Amino acid sequence: MEFNVINLFFNLLPALIVALVSVYFFSQYTKNEEGRRRFLLHKDNQKTALPLQLQAYERLTLLLERIAPSNLLLRVKPFSDDKDEYERLLLKTIEQEFEHNLTQQVYVTEECWNVIRTAKSATVSIIRKTSMNEKVTTSDKLRETILRDLMDHQTPSDAGLSYIKKEVAEII
Template sequence: MTNLSEYLPYAFALIIAIPFLVLLRQFVFTYIRLKEQEIKLLTVKSNSGNKTQSYERMTLFMDRIKPSNLIQRFDKELAVHEFIFLTEKSINEEFDYNSSQQLFITKNSWENIVDAKNAIIDLLHKTYEAMNTNITLDEFKTIFIMNYMEGEDYIAKTIDDLRREILIIA
């Protein structure tokens, strides 16, 4: 039988090492848990930033399709039908460019944005259809704005809804 005193230094080292290893393990697991929380927090902040940016971009889009802003686009030398074509094309291109923003905007707000866009395009066409074919572009623009002002201001309503929602999110 071997002498137990030979193993005493090993036993002493083991008794000292076990609490150290337990504390090291606890530290590593706590560190990993904190890093996971940090990643989750950064993800939430990133999503919040995406939502804020989406609301900003769609508010800008709504502002750009206001008739008062639309009539300032393009050359004044255009025929009325050319102005309508270019304006509708511009609205649809900008809308298509921003269509990915619907991922971060509520369904109701997105539907309001789509409805407002379609209403502006419809108003362009209805104004043109109700006009005399010999009308100038300036006269068309004036009547277009007057027709918009006579109806419901759905663009301002949609922008207000977007503002309310972003305040809730932020």
């Protein structure tokens, strides 16, 4: 009886080893196939997502160009000499441009979107700060002062554009 149990054990041992090795290789194969399927799905998604992402970066580039103080001041002309009225017009134009592109945040990184928001806020701040200057009394003086002050400095839009270019270079 004892001999039969030991003999049975030695006869089943190779089958047990083959079964364990088979289970191991089958699980590895399954993991590999799952990874392959995920890769192919990701690759297919990239074909449709990448053009949308690039389009979002293009639109955000256009936004930054349109709210850049030099471009904004040339495009949006004052209706009168009232600097406060002109300030409100500039700020309203910036807000409209920004709101028009709000949905683009879905396609870009959170960090990129934060850079865009910061550029917009900094531009608004520049306009408000310049308007509060006591030496600025007319809308034309407001335009002139903003442009003169920005000649020596990088604009918020320039910083945002640099960031967008860096991020696009990483995804292409």
